Amino acid sequence: MLQTGKESPPDEESYDLVVGMLLQMDQIDAALKYIDLTLKSGYMLSMPVFRECVRGCVNKGKRDTLVSIINKCKVHDSYHRYLDRGLENFARCSLM
Numbered sequence: 001m002l003q004t005g006k007e008s009p010p011d012e013e014s015y016d017l018v019v020g021m022l023l024q025m026d027q028i029d030a031a032l033k034y035i036d037l038t039l040k041s042g043y044m045l046s047m048p049v050f051r052e053c054v055r056g057c058v059n060k061g062k063r064d065t066l067v068s069i070i071n072k073c074k075v076h077d078s079y080h081r082y083l084d085r086g087l088e089n090f091a092r093c094s095l096m
Contacts, residue, residue, distance in 0.1 A: 012043040
């Protein structure tokens with residue numbers, strides 16, 4: 001995905017697809033690498049991918065990593081409401 005050349009760089013949907021697939025395959029460390037690249041590229045994670053990332057980090061005991069990702073997301077102004085809503089939804093799902 002990250003090969004360089006005459007092709008255009010990955011877009012938000014491409015990152016989202018790759019991260020989502022890695023999280024579904026339980027490859028959390030590889031997914032975290034692409035999440036970092038996504039955020040550094042100025043893109044946002046979709047709500048389903050963000051929710052899966054939270055779930056994966058919690059299940060793997062990577063809470064410090066999750067805090068780091070959330071803090072990186074907070075750099076984007078549009079993420080504030082997005083994160084609050086996502087974490088509230090995740091908390092509701094976790095309590096069920």
